[in-house]
Amino acid sequence: MSDRGTAGTATPAPRRVVVTGLGAVSGLGLGAREFVDAIRAGRSGIAPAEQFDTTGFERTLAGEVQGFKAEEHLRRIHPSRWGRSAQLAAAAARQAAEDAGLTEAGPAALRAASCFGTTNGESQVLEQLTAQWVGEGLGLLSPDLVEQADAGRIAAAVNAELGLTGEALTLGTACAAGNYAVGYGYDLIRTGEADVVLCGGADASNRATHAGFHRLGALAEDVPRPFDEHRDGIVTAEGGAALLLEPLESALARGARIYAEVLGYGMTCDAHHMTNPYAASIAECIRRAHRSAGIAPGDVDYVCAHGTGTPANDSTEVAAVREAFGGTVPPISSVKSMLGHTMGAAAAFGAVVCCAALSEGFLPASTTVRVVDPALGADVDCVPHRAREHRPRVVENHGFAFGGNNAVTIFGEFAA
């Protein structure tokens, strides 16, 4: 490819991008600290679903956010005017901003943006509207619900909650969307388009998503068991995850704690099949991410897998890693073993875990694996059962989606 990134007008030198705030509203706790502690301890966030009526479903477990009282987490937006996905996003973003110490009217950073990924948008709102259609007819749709239906309101809620006046972008690239959002935020900071970015992902537990995966036979009987020889599927889950990105220079100037540096990212599209993953395209996505980050495969100390726990995903993902890494596979684990599949938030939760792994020195476990699938290769280290004390320097975060959307982000330790 010719003249990449150099077309036209002179651009200022790219800025280094760091993560200085984390937020997580999850089945593993209502804050990033609680979430990371639970991940390190290997706890499970999976329990009987309560966000929708499970009558008639054979699979009734989900990784839901328990005890989330939106009004306790949101200070500027009123929960009654926003769907659950927007609430989860805004609550996680507020946590990330507070964590970064940027809630007070801040330093010279005057352009703050948000970008959030989602799979199903305001799925609970759409579900309620459908229930009204079925029960009472289209003529009685609730205007209040209609106003809350657009997925684009997820990023808008973040801006409204935090008083941001910059861009508010919602990405609908399904279960890779969290990584799309982190990557876009990285580009905004790197190129000087924004000085602070809240990025992440959000989705709400809902009936239609659960039914869809149920019908595909993709739901696990009890818990998801990524990398297990008898893994039998995902558990649907929900949550909001957020990262605050800023230029390294401003983080240093204000003495902020730096969790990690965003080194780069890559995206590809399978253009192959709507629901089956495709190893060649994932391998190319990993290579693009490495190129973007300026690293070699051997630099990667840990892979935070997409790791859904379906037979197809895990074998395809390991094959792709093997291809991109020249035959070897770095330690690779799936936090979905604890969290379930949080859809559009999944890769954002993965990014939060990656930042914690780099700054605290651990590798999260694949907690539910019993016998590692020998078909994946005898050398696969999926960090079974228990988190490992280890200080990675470069980690890689995977997000793949229906529709063939792949995105891989790379994070590095920041040594002052």
Added chain:
Amino acid sequence: MTAPVLMETTETPVGAETVVAPVDVVACAAFSAAGAGLAPLAAVADGRLPAGTEAGALPGDPAAYPPAQAVLPVSGFRPEEVLGRKGLSRLTRTEQLAAAACTLALEGPAGPAASDTGIVLGTSVGSARALAEFTRDTFVQERPYYVNPSQFPGTLMNAAAGRTAIRHGLTGVNATVSGGPLAALHAVRYARGALLNGHADRLLTGAVEELSAHTAWAWRRSGALAPGVPLGEGAAVFALQRAGSYGTGQRPVARLLACETGFANPSEGLAHVGRRLAACVRTALRRSGVAPEEVTVVAPGAAGRRGWSAVEDRALREVFGTSPRTLRVQPVLGETHSAGAGLQLAAVLATWRTPATERDVALITSIGPDGSVGCLVAVRPGA
């Protein structure tokens, strides 16, 4: 006490603001109530549909639409002519409109490789009808999971972009953005960044909205349509490449300069949102190196929305004083929600099919009920 805020609102230009690099529209396709393609959209500037435009067929059951609601389906949409018949009935209308528009926008001179070609599509919720029908099955079937598995992918927002990529083997960046009336502006801004940051060499960029009884009733119930404006649908897709990255013999359809988006919380007052739009326009013009008096046409986005049209008009007066010539697509094509900004741009480009004799600069603006604002600066290519 008010909660602490992250950032003070400011309209002061900040130091890092740079002049943007241009991205060119090398091809474009549109479907609207005016028909297929750009040419019929030229009549929109005269405030009408082209003479003899056949009325489009209403998608779904016509009897299910709200009575006395004026609707404007896409005219002359024959997806089988563009996409073939195979598998067509399994696609949602959103997928059909998007795939057909992308397919037409790919025609013309051979462009960059498929691995460096991608798709960036704007939407609101994807196919509202597919979502509603799929979810209805969870309520009315014997078991809640007795849904049609082949319909499941079509309920996702990224279905149209994913299916279109499969059809053409496009393995480059594939993104879907959601943003109501701003959707196409979000898509253009995302695509601009992806092209200039080296993630892709050509991006089929645009937005789509389908008409259905579900969305028609949603609009009726919310009362959000401006009086006298019909409800519409459509798609517009622009093949974007970095300026200078394609053959010199190829004349672009338009050159896109700054595309800016921002936000202001409407609960702090609609005037606040209007001021944010004005600031956004000023930033975009500065970053484009364009003075307000150089803008020759404005295509506003909120002309079909009750309450918001006045907010947008006030913002434009704030920037321009006496507003330049205004091209309102909504009274002619209907309110097309997430296809809106795409059709605004397409309607401008329809009037630019011959080389500019004088400098011609268009401004596309948009304002969403959630407080999102955005604009795009486009320049007519010279001879």
